[in-house]
Amino acid sequence: AQTVTQSQPEMSVQEAETVTLSCTYDTSESDYYLFWYKQPPSRQMILVIRQEAYKQQNATENRFSVNFQKAAKSFSLKISDSQLGDAAMYFCAYRRLNNNDMRFGAGTRLTVKP
């Protein structure tokens, strides 16, 4: 079974600084997709960024980028120029090709200090 591990239950960052959230996963598949979701206090789950495993280039969305290391099965999220609105729970998720099952990590609570 595929598992997703987020080893940092909590992280904090100073406003305008950069923070990296870690995620590792376990799979025997070669093709799959990875996602980072954000869950602010409103409870809404919001997609932050996605990465296709067959793409070597790391995905980037404005201030959010990933460091995808396929061999190491690592998928970290970097948030640059952190803003107060970035404070939330962040979930890493894995989805196998041709499979509807999306598996989530336990989440990392990010605090942004003014």
Added chain:
Amino acid sequence: DTAVSQTPKYLVTQMGNDKSIKCEQNLGHDTMYWYKQDSKKFLKIMFSYNNKELIINETVPNRFSPKSPDKAHLNLHINSLELGDSAVYFCASSHAGANTEAFFGQGTRLTVV
């Protein structure tokens, strides 16, 4: 226009009751899900429906039953509620295929007293 909507947003009920949570999506997706988020924020998939066929059924008690009258709806029925059922339940939907993200509803906070 809400893409994935769940009702109710909050539900407080007594042990032993039977309750339902409704979910509707207007995105034209063909796959819908139910997730349970416990007090530690851990998200666990409960069910997945694709074209009205149950695909995933994790180790969920049979007191929980999904009902999908059509592609746009996936309701969750819970019988004989227990204290441990207290959690936030999320409905989500997506197109079939792993490269598409899941869109989530706002969640239903269920409290069993």
